[in-house]
Amino acid sequence: MRSAIELTVGRGDSTKSPSEITLAPQVKSVINLAIDEARKLGHSHVGTEHLLLGIVRESESTAAKVLGSFGVSLEAVRHNVIATLGQPHREVGASAPAPISRETTRNYFAGPFDRFSDRAKRVLALAQDEAMRFNHNYIGTEHILIGLIREEEGVAARALRTLGVELDKARTALGFFVGRGDAATAPSEITLSPRTKKIIELAIDEARRLGNRGVGTEHLLLGLAREGEGIASGILESLGITMNNVRRAVMETLGQMKPDVPTNVYANTLVVAGPFDLLDDAAKRVLSLAEEEARQMRHNWIGTEHMMIALLRSDGVAQRALQELGVTLDKARAGVFKAVPPKETDVAEITVTPRVKTIIGRAIMLAGPVSDRVEPQHLLLALVADPAGIGSQVLAELGATPEKVRETVDRLSAG
Numbered sequence: 001m002r003s004a005i006e007l008t009v010g011r012g013d014s015t016k017s018p019s020e021i022t023l024a025p026q027v028k029s030v031i032n033l034a035i036d037e038a039r040k041l042g043h044s045h046v047g048t049e050h051l052l053l054g055i056v057r058e059s060e061s062t063a064a065k066v067l068g069s070f071g072v073s074l075e076a077v078r079h080n081v082i083a084t085l086g087q088p089h090r091e092v093g094a095s096a097p098a099p100i101s102r103e104t105t106r107n108y109f110a111g112p113f114d115r116f117s118d119r120a121k122r123v124l125a126l127a128q129d130e131a132m133r134f135n136h137n138y139i140g141t142e143h144i145l146i147g148l149i150r151e152e153e154g155v156a157a158r159a160l161r162t163l164g165v166e167l168d169k170a171r172t173a174l175g176f177f178v179g180r181g182d183a184a185t186a187p188s189e190i191t192l193s194p195r196t197k198k199i200i201e202l203a204i205d206e207a208r209r210l211g212n213r214g215v216g217t218e219h220l221l222l223g224l225a226r227e228g229e230g231i232a233s234g235i236l237e238s239l240g241i242t243m244n245n246v247r248r249a250v251m252e253t254l255g256q257m258k259p260d261v262p263t264n265v266y267a268n269t270l271v272v273a274g275p276f277d278l279l280d281d282a283a284k285r286v287l288s289l290a291e292e293e294a295r296q297m298r299h300n301w302i303g304t305e306h307m308m309i310a311l312l313r314s315d316g317v318a319q320r321a322l323q324e325l326g327v328t329l330d331k332a333r334a335g336v337f338k339a340v341p342p343k344e345t346d347v348a349e350i351t352v353t354p355r356v357k358t359i360i361g362r363a364i365m366l367a368g369p370v371s372d373r374v375e376p377q378h379l380l381l382a383l384v385a386d387p388a389g390i391g392s393q394v395l396a397e398l399g400a401t402p403e404k405v406r407e408t409v410d411r412l413s414a415g
Contacts, residue, residue: 004066026061030054040201049081056081075194082197115204117216119154123147131190134174135181140193141230142174144220154217159249163241173235195230199223210288218250225250244296251292278364280373286310286318294350297336298343303353304383304391305336311380318376321408325400335394359383377409 023031031046034054038046055063056074064074116124127139127147136143148156149167192200202223207215224232225246233243279287287302289310294302311318312329322332360374362382367374384392384402395405 001066001070004069005062008066008069009062026058030058030061030063033057040204053078053081079191079194079197082192115207115213115215117214119151119217120203120215120220123151123154123156123217123220126150128187128190130171130174132185132187134178135184136178137181137185137189138191138193139196140178141195141199141224141227141232142178142235144196144199144224145232145235146170146174148217148221148224151217155250155253156217156221159218159221159246159253162253163245163249165236165239165241169239170235173238174231177231177234177238195227199227199230202226209291211284218254222247222250247295248292251288254288278367278374279360280375282314282316282376283363283374283379286314286376286379289313290356291350295347296342297340298346299340300347300350301353302350302356303340304355304359304386304389305340305394306391307356307359307379307383308391308394309333309336311376311383314376316376317409317412318380321377321380321405321412322395322400324408324412325398325404327395327398327400331398332394335397336390339390339394355386355389359386359389362386377413381406381409 030051031054034046034050037050037053037057055061055067056078058064059074067074067077123144124139124147127143130143130146130150131137131139134143146167148154149160149165149170151157199220200223203215203219204223206219206222206226207213210219212219224230225243227233228243236243236246286307287310290302290306293306293309294300297306299306309329309332312322312327312332313319359379359382362385363374363378366381367378383389384395384400384405386392387396387402392402396402
């Protein structure tokens, strides 16, 4: 390696003291990319693996060219880093790890997988099992999908059941799309496909967006739906299920669950700290539903219009007050679509409008005298108190004026 580097860049004219050595621009770029790789993998530190991934991404660097001179493709380097992260830490000279099984799943994965729940790790083990069943030497999105179905008890499995996805049909479709390999594959020969790596990165990001510390089966399914171009999405679409259907089913299933984990579990990216800790679970769910509505409309913002629809989809005083005033979900959506039509292309990042942040602050003040937590009705009262917001304007057009909303909420809260 040293010889190849010297052949590529030569030697300097004289010896330099440490104080004279500076970082080359490409090295600075590699360090920035390494930090980004650590973030994508959900790591709180930058390790040697992230530096190597940064070198791979800085494909014009001398290091990348030297690797190429050895016949090593940059994609192969990236693949092996991710594969190594997926193996348990062991002493040098120790034997290779045993194949993934139900018993070893809990402790098998390290690196980016240390944030995965036991169910999510089991999905990966089941995905490997499916790859072996079909004599495939890789774990693809299609195997992840089958693993999610086979897991049976997680959020993803329940969401897929509500969509009518059956194991036998999915396996049949997999066989049609990909077929079987010619020979049996050993567990040690099975690697993650590039799309599967992408899904894992997206799953980690989905967990972050939802305010979750761990990655569960629901995040894997959301990552699969977000990637949207793998064989798994083709299988689902062949069954008449769109990626939007998948995302909606996951969010609705999450909304039906009783919180047996920290209160941030249903919250979107916003509900992680600060004033959002003052929202109760139902109010946090309203924000998650608002984000879902924004995504469904392909908006890159969460506005009062999305919050208004989310309040209609929630349970409790806010929903009942709007229903009493004759505001239905269909009418509300029609009013919002007229005011801010859906966009044509999907969005990756969604931000919160300053108006919504102001409304949340106002809701906190409204709740203060009577409750230690903000509830959905406080969000509704704060929303209608802002006549310039689209959500308030749509409600007024439907006959739910601020005065009527406040009167109805007060009456239902007193009862």
